[in-house]
Amino acid sequence: MSSSTHVLLVQLGKRIQALRKEKGSTQTDLAVHLDMNRGHISDIEQGKREAGIITLQVIARGLDTTMAGLLKGL
Template sequence: MEIKEKFGQKVKELREQKGFSIEQLANISNVDRNYISDIEKGKRNVSIIIIEKIILALDTDFTSFFSDNSFKK
């Protein structure tokens, strides 16, 4: 699995845990909903700025987001 897919799965998992729709996450993060949908599908190379917006909107931080086994080979 590519890093884009791993990142997208993690975003979707946290979004669903928070009870957010894609639309709600888009509004909170100020990132287009279609872009978020593509991220969750692993179709986007995401910039660090967008990563930060999404992570903050999900009320987490970089360390917590990337610290679990989701990103290990």
């Protein structure tokens, strides 16, 4: 993975984490709500795993935002 890709993944992960915390949710809360594995969410938030478009859409909806809102500022 290139360094620019890694930087983008980390930025996206931080954005997801910030939105989740704004809602007062833990990774476990979000995972249960989305029927996802908590480890998967953790890896995405840490920039360790790429998330596909469908996964990002599911996360955005779970955080009561849009894809545009999720990607804002990246």
